[in-house]
Amino acid sequence: MTRYVIHLPVTVADLDAAVRLARVVARTMSFLPQVDAQATTVAAEVEHAAAESAEAAGAVTGVEAVADPDVRHRVFCDRRLPSGRPCLLRPGHDGACSRRIGRRSC
Numbered sequence: 230m231t232r233y234v235i236h237l238p239v240t241v242a243d244l245d246a247a248v249r250l251a252r253v254v255a256r257t258m259s260f261l262p263q264v265d266a267q268a269t270t271v272a273a274e275v276e277h278a279a280a281e282s283a284e285a286a287g288a289v290t291g292v293e294a295v296a297d298p299d300v301r302h303r304v305f306c307d308r309r310l311p312s313g314r315p316c317l318l319r320p321g322h323d324g325a326c327s328r329r330i331g332r333r334s335c
């Protein structure tokens with residue numbers, strides 16, 4: 230079998246919002262055996278012209294740098310529990326891995 234990636238563009242305010250939405254979508258779709266929810270990542274989608282314009286403005290005015298579409302941000306910890314099941318917490322979380330999601334970790 231070959232692995233494929235489904236790109237699903239969304240429009241949200243920032244990277245944190247994109248990560249939160251990706252976690253919800255991944256968990257929702259995890260009932261499908263074909264889905265590897267733990268490997269879900271988020272990347273910015275930047276139109277080429279917009280990126281060049283923002284970079285030029287940033288160089289002159291110090292405006293925030295453009296998000297790099299080549300950087301993928303994991304939305305789940307990549308470790309597994311002793312049972313072999315994936316951890317459902319955010320990458321770099323404090324404490325032990327868990328399958329229980331607190332209200333603030335989503």
Ligand SMILES: [Zn+2]
Nearest residue numbers: 306308316326
């Ligand atoms: Zn973990």
